[in-house]
Amino acid sequence: MRIFTALIAITAGILVLFGYFIPAFSGLQILLLNWAIILAGAAAIVGVFNLILVHSDKVRRSEKGSVYSALLVVSLVATLIFGIILRPGHTIMKMVVSGIIVPSEAALMGLLTISLLYAAIRLLRRRVDLMSIIFLVTAAFVILGTASLPFGAIPLVSDFSRWVTEVLALGGARGILIGVSLGILTTGLRVLFGTDRPYGGN
Known part of the structure; x- marks a missing residue:
């Protein structure tokens, strides 16, 4: 079998x-x-x-x-x-998506941002080195650069935040996608050659 x-x-x-x-x-x-x-x-x-x-x-x-x-x-x-x-295209369903699901996702992303900043502070309390300081400073700059402040955007902070998200973060995301693609390719080849059998046990 x-x-x-x-x-x-x-x-x-x-x-x-x-x-x-x-x-x-x-x-x-x-x-x-x-x-x-x-x-x-x-x-x-x-x-x-x-x-x-x-x-x-x-x-x-x-x-x-x-x-x-x-x-x-x-x-x-x-x-x-x-x-x-x-049907999904109805006005009520669009209101549910735009009034409940999208704000909930935005709130979760906001909580994730604060959690990352808190994790960076805890990291500094346990171990103070160059990488932890860079992580905390970068997270703080990105938060300040993307947040809607009452006195408007801070010019240098906003530019730095945009550079981090559009250059560094995008490059990292592409690297992760390349790694995922190579992993999927390797797994597919292992399944094709019968090395891995997730469909019927070993």
Whole structure:
């Protein structure tokens, strides 16, 4: 059975790979990719139902944090029902996204910024070296340069913050993406050669 699953995975991977280089395999490649999208959608639905079952069980047992679990389940089900009835392009659904989801994401990003600054201060209390000082100074400059201050933007700080985010941070993000791409490529090759078998065990 393990050999059979390995042959299916390797064959599907090779056919999809050939579709990028040989036009004759493009139709088969699109078919396999569409099947993968359908399977991913089904897996997402199973994950959503599992999320509902787990948190509903926490509410039933009145465990710690069950109020948040109940809020999560009610919000998820209500958003799903309204999304099916009204469709995502409806005005009410757009108001939900722009009035609830986007501000919540912005608040989480604000908390992440403060958490990073607090982590930098704690790092300085434990170990004072050049890299920790650079980290704290950079974080403080970026916060001051991007924050909406009542007296307006600070010229030099704003320019430095923009340079950090558009040059250094962007370069680091591209480096991370290159590393992720190489990792995905290596994992894909290991699956194609049958070294790794996440679909059927070792």
